[in-house]
Amino acid sequence: MSLSVDIRHRLGSFALDVQFDAPDGVTVLFGRSGSGKTSVINAVAGLLRPKAGRITLGERVLFDAASRTHVPVHRRKLGYVFQEARLFPHLTVRNNLLYARRVQGRASDDGLDRIVDLLGLDALLDRRPGALSGGEAQRVAIGRALLADPAMLLMDEPLAALDGGRKADILPYLERLRTEAGVPILYVSHNMAEVARLATHVVALDDGKVMQAGPAGDILADPGLVRVMGLRDAGAVLQARVLRHADDGVTELQVSGGVLCLPQVEAQVGSDLRVRILAQDVMLATEAPRGISALNILPVTVLTLRRGDGPGVIVQLQAGDDRLLARITRRSADALGLRPGTACHAVLKSVAVAPTDIGQGVQV
Structure with missing residues (x-):
């Protein structure tokens, strides 16, 4: 299911003017801090309403300024994973995972076992968030988002708060997610190691504009983007x-x-x-x-x-x-x-x- 984004917005002196398509797989929005990555993903999620443009997911129009269409956040069928896990501290891991389904009025545990296996959560189900490491908590947050049956998963720098060891622990789970979950992912990162490991498609942003977009192999080997990637990370x-x-x-x-x-x-x-x-x-x-x-x-x-x-x-x-x-x-x-x-x-x-x-x- 392809995501199409064509939006313009102004935040103070910062102008966002972004157009790209995100096919199935993992599309990474890459750029330095302040390039507009989080603003774009928030516009897709419905947390930011652009001044102009259009956003579609498959055949669904999520936003269209011309027709004044702005689908509310809770009706977009998107899962959002933030930098912090944002788990409910009073619930067990199992109940955190199933929270979205119960809010939607679905008591079924269908699919829980598959997500638990995919993310290696079996030994954590009876724990509370306070007993989890940062990487474990993020895996639970990802599982909770997937169990809401989203049409697309949005991930805003989900590893940014983790140290190097924790990042190394969770990256293999994200690779499994890419190949086995069957859900397209829009992933925000400024870390080239993450981009190289996870991306099937890259959108390189700089100063609110798309510098290049395309298959990861083509974008990462483009000498014209070295300035955006950084000399040491190219x-x-x-x-x-x-x-x-x-x-x-x-x-x-x-x-x-x-x-x-x-x-x-x-x-x-x-x-x-x-x-x-x-x-x-x-x-x-x-x-x-x-x-x-x-x-x-x-x-x-x-x-x-x-x-x-x-x-x-x-x-x-x-x-x-x-x-x-x-x-x-x-x-x-x-x-x-x-x-x-x-x-x-x-x-x-x-x-x-x-x-x-x-x-x-x-x-x-």
């Missing part, structure tokens, strides 16, 4: 399949451009993965390197070079069917004679890829 995502686990602790992954070797990856042989490769970790060589410690040397072709105001250059590369980014100095680019069409080799140390940058595979 990087592409590769589709990979686990080939084998070697006795020396190295896992070999098949990517479209060759074989990628990484430290032991906790995934079964044959599993599909997504691997985020940071631009700053990719070196380039015009000849195949020999006698170096880096295990990953992939043949690539230069697509574009984007020179900034400083000494750096972002190079977009074709690696098989995938695209990579490399961040090098202008001096290196000139010394290597790089230009569109140049054949070269991308070099990557195995240990450069963090475990948190490896996720369950889905087409990007």
